[in-house]
Amino acid sequence: MAEKPKVAFYWCASCGGCEETVVDLAEAVLDVVAAVDIVFWPVALDFKRKDVEAMADGVILATFLNGAIRTTEQEEMAHLLRRKSKLLLAFGSCSHLGGIPGLANLFDRDSVLQCVYRESPSTVNESGALPCLHYKDDGHTVELPGFHQTVRTLSQVVDVDYYVPGCPPTPRILRTALLTLLSGELPPKGAVLAPDHALCEECPRKESKPESLSLSQFKRPHEVLIDEEKCLLAQGLLCMGPATRGGCEAPCIQGNMPCTGCSGPTSRVRDQGAKILSSLASLVEGKEDAEIDRTLATIPDPVGSFYRYSLPSSMLRRRNLVDESNCQTTHAR
């Protein structure tokens, strides 16, 4: 019997939701197992790093790597799996765009460590210990991975062949991606394995999206009783649909919640946050600064809303480390 193609799954800075997608394949997971050999999957199978190191280079057909890259260990694993795999796929928002962990790029390394290990209300750390690379105790040295200043996407660390979008990718998107790889008819390198249209195109509420919109207030989901039929933007909710890639079949919209943008932009857009800013701001009513600002003030956290999943892959990548926010703005506007 011919050897089955080998597949690996790995996780870096992520929550584990992407692993859940594999499980959510449900019965289809049996087809996957029948078609491939899973040679590495720390969340479910007992293979170790040394098993991967022992493999010949390029022996794995495809590695699905989820999670952003924050630590030196994650970086090493990304390089190792890149070497061992013919195809490396960035699986899920964190790996594709930086994801929720990427929002830490609004802070520097020291404030992240201070907050997590000393200041957060649930932390008990009387000695004020912080993680360090080498720790000596009782004649033994313990080593921890280094913690980078900036969260990076997978493609900012190693060469990536394909991207599977979503937080997490839907089982259908994963299944399609797997079938595409196994079919041998590979899409062009660098492709995002999902349709290349905005979510609005496939939104079940598309018909109720008005020709033109003029908004005097953006509402957050808890502030309003949401109509289950009508376009969410038309109800004043901040919906990322216009600037987000479709293919997920709009599960959030079907759950009566606005799109938060996890699938990233379409191929025509480089910076998802800038694009939704452009789209939403142009819907604001008013022609005077004060009136416009009043409406825009109802978006309390522009970066957190527009770049929820994509800050590390954005044009600016991270908050400026030389903080200028206290600079005097003497110019009136």
Next chain:
Amino acid sequence: MPDAMPNLSQAQRPGVEQLPFEPRIVAFLCNWCTYLAADLAGTSRMKYAPNMRVVRVMCSGRVDPQFVLDAFAHGADGVLIGGCHPGDCHYQEGNYKALRRYRLLKRMLGQMGIAPERLRLEWISASEAERFRTVMNDMVEHVRALGPLHLTPAEEILAEEVTV
């Protein structure tokens, strides 16, 4: 993702003589008003700060916020958007769209640790060459006072040191 443009950042490089800081200003000027004002300032032989790199666009409403972020990411110290006065837009509403985007973009720049003053929107009509000169000189002085925009260059983020 490879960047198409070279990085213009004025980061200190060893062995290169450091010239005094000259702000780099990228100016997106609308074809119908502000670009013509710049043109008139030129043909009138007006003298003003030479720090501007002009990009002519058909309308200030065409200025995608991506253009502004890309300019900052590639080493601009300031970005000016120039459009027609309210009510005078060649396309009726384009300058109002620019204004709304600008108000939000400025807030977002603050969140990203970039002084909002580095971005400026001005209405300058085709006949206001004098005003164009004043705005340019004023903006250059403001940005000069702020100093260079020292964003961490992409290549430094991508090949980063590690310490804890």
